[in-house]
Amino acid sequence: MTPNNVTPEQNPYDIDAYDYDLPEALIAQHPADSRQDSRLLVLSRADGTTAHRRFCQLTDLLCAGDVLVVNNTKVIPARLFGHKTSGGKVEVLLIDYAGRKQTGTRPDRFECRCLIRASKAPRPGTRLVFDDHLHAEVISAENGTFLVEFTCSALFEEILHKIGHVPLPPYIRRNGQKHDRHAYQTVYAAENGAVAAPTAGLHFSADLLEQIRRKGVEIAEITLHVSYGTFMPVRVTDIREHQMHTEHYEINAPAADRINAARACGRRIVAVGTTSVRTLEYAADDFGRIQSGAGQCDLFIYPGYRFKIVDAMITNFHLPRSTLLMLVSAFAGKDPVMTAYREAIAEKYRFFSYGDAMLIQ
Structure with a gap:
């Protein structure tokens, strides 16, 4: 070719x-x-x-x-799977973790720009659950990306290591594996x-x-x-x-x-x-x-x-x-x-x- x-x-x-x-x-x-x-x-x-x-x-x-x-x-294992509190499944990809901003004075809350895949695009105010230690809320949407506020009850990077997935490029047509x-x-x-x-x-x-x-x-x-x-x-x-x-x-x-x-x-x-x-x-x-x-x-x-x-x-x-x-x-x-x-x-x-x-x- x-x-x-x-x-x-x-x-x-x-x-x-x-x-x-x-x-x-x-x-x-x-x-x-x-x-x-x-x-x-x-x-x-x-x-x-x-x-x-x-x-x-x-x-x-x-x-x-x-x-x-x-x-x-x-x-970072920036791909997260969870669900809306209303029940629909969501897949969230942190796309600007290095640029995240702490919310107020609490170290367990921060905002990060994300991509979200769901059966229906979430609106601002939609709450998301990933596990017992990690919740989030959609703050705003712009040009296909979402500003999401995360709240965690443990060190966020430890949570990511536990439940996150490697964000392989879209042209790798398989799910991420352990290796x-x-x-x-x-x-x-x-x-x-x-x-x-x-x-x-x-x-x-x-x-x-x-x-x-x-x-x-x-x-x-x-x-x-x-x-x-x-x-x-x-x-x-x-x-x-x-x-x-x-x-x-x-x-x-x-x-x-x-x-x-x-x-x-x-x-x-x-x-x-x-x-x-x-x-x-x-x-x-x-x-x-x-x-x-x-x-x-x-x-x-x-x-x-x-x-x-x-x-x-x-x-x-x-x-x-x-x-x-x-x-x-x-x-x-x-x-x-x-x-x-x-x-x-x-x-x-x-x-x-x-x-x-x-x-x-």
């Missing part, structure tokens, strides 16, 4: 330029048996050439002195808050990271809590009109210093995943220096964007017509990326969250 009518002359701001046909059999439904045994397509930014490797060979492709930047966000709690989490996940994994990082094992360190590659951890907005489709014809979702990020001073020191002496910054790329580019000033701090990142990167800090990136294969595919196209060029995708399809690479990876350098 090949992309639909994608030609070098096509307008890079036209959503159709980022469409392609993917056989459903290539959408990975389960993770690889071993994290680092995924396949790795290497794409050269200089000439568009490709090579086929295994992810475990990444160490050979990195250089001593490189800084590998990883997103240490941790996926997903481990598999849909990077080995360096540390900061609770994401509702989707930074999937490029899923390929790293602890052993591979140790090999990379021994080679002389530095590792810097930053945080961007991936929200459900990463799966939201682009609904405009001209991609420049798309409104990017916001996600909470944090870069501490030691990480910023490590990255800035490498840049100052010409060493490469290798970003793991589109989330790391967006965070670094958002936090960089006009001179390519990272500013430590925290905030809301809403940077939309598409062709024409001039990168300030990222020299190479590791990423998975992304959905057609997605902002993630647009970011990768901005980094390596739309036509080389779409050509590489055609090659990956022909070679039967596995796509999306549990799929194979690319190194673009």
Whole structure:
């Protein structure tokens, strides 16, 4: 299968330029048996050439002195099943846990933006029950999302761990299983808050990271809590009109210093995943220096964007017509990326969250 009518002359701001046909059999439904045994397509930014490797060979492709930047966000089991007090079943997905707001002075009550699936959309004032320790009330609804106030009689994260489910992406057409709690989490996940994994990082094992360190590659951890907005489709014809979702990020001073020191002496910054790329580019000033701090990142990167800090990136294969595919196209060029995708399809690479990876350098 090949992309639909994608030609070098096509307008890079036209959503159709980022469409392609993917056989459903290539959408990975389960993770690889071993994290680092995924396949790795290497794409050269200089000439568009490709090579086929295994992810475990990444160490050979990195250089001593490189800084590998990883997103240490941790996926929370943000999918909750319950019922209305009137009796109807509901499924609730916390989509902005990192941006939750405490209600008043009570630590056991907070508001969070959610998606709700029910036979009939709940109105403001609808009360929800999840278990004896967790209740909620719908406060308002806007653009398909709901502001929900939760009340809990135990530590909320303990309740989530007990009754919550891993929020697998919609293209994984199965219910979450026990192994997903481990598999849909990077080995360096540390900061609770994401509702989707930074999937490029899923390929790293602890052993591979140790090999990379021994080679002389530095590792810097930053945080961007991936929200459900990463799966939201682009609904405009001209991609420049798309409104990017916001996600909470944090870069501490030691990480910023490590990255800035490498840049100052010409060493490469290798970003793991589109989330790391967006965070670094958002936090960089006009001179390519990272500013430590925290905030809301809403940077939309598409062709024409001039990168300030990222020299190479590791990423998975992304959905057609997605902002993630647009970011990768901005980094390596739309036509080389779409050509590489055609090659990956022909070679039967596995796509999306549990799929194979690319190194673009």
